[in-house]
Amino acid sequence: MSKNEADILLVEDNPGDVRLTREAFKDGKIANTLHVTEDGVDALDFCYQRGEFADAPCPDLILLDLNLPRKDGEEVLEELKADSNLRHIPVIVLTSSDSHDDLVKSYDLHANAYLTKPVDPVEFIDTIQTLEQFWLSLVQLPECDSR
Template identity: 90%
Template sequence: MSENEADILLVEDNPGDVRLTRGAFKDGKIANTLHVTEDGVEALDFCYQRNEFADARCPDLILLDLNLPRKDGEEVLEELKADSDLRHIPVIVLTSSDSHEDMVKSYDLHANAYLTKPVNPVKFIETIQTLERFWLSLVRLPECDRQ
């Protein structure tokens, strides 16, 4: 990944949250490409460059909702972190769940961070922009082995 350039995978089935996240990244100062998948199966296909995502670039950062159709976020997280080629990708759980059990389980599965989505749209955008500044400006991310 070159400085100020990132491929971000948002795994989110709520169109409103996708819209807010896109807007927050668009307003940010960091050049990035936001890819969106709507369920856990698509997310794994994207990361493994399978099916319709055969030409996808390996994401530098994954924003993962827990409550997903077909394969939930915990299953996706567990599979990603078990794969030696993908486990280095930071996975930020971004969910509406404020359950202590969900948080602990996510960290047990090696999530890099757990954020509860604010209900207020302005706070939601602020959260995304803070996440973007931290993970894409301050943190050094490794290059993905899969290209």
């Protein structure tokens, strides 16, 4: 990724987790923009730039909860990874589920990583900051193709 600022899409319906994620990114050293959708349908609309998200940027990274209203995280992941224009976007499953079945299914659907959200708020923020440092400082990410 050649640009210095990353567009990150957080797909999360829990306001507390959204707040903690915003706090963790705010404290980070990397310039980025955190976009939030609260369900799977809106997440896909954001990625496909449909409806109210017609002017949305292509996300450089997606943080995806599994337990979402309207369309769950597995369905979102499956659709993103089936689309040749979107499959290159790294999708990090960030969920409260520590179920082995959820873990295996997420990787079967080509998740790039699976993280279980820590219950402790300080540990949660540390996890997000470590994720940010790795994915946005060390890893080279492809840029989105024009759609």
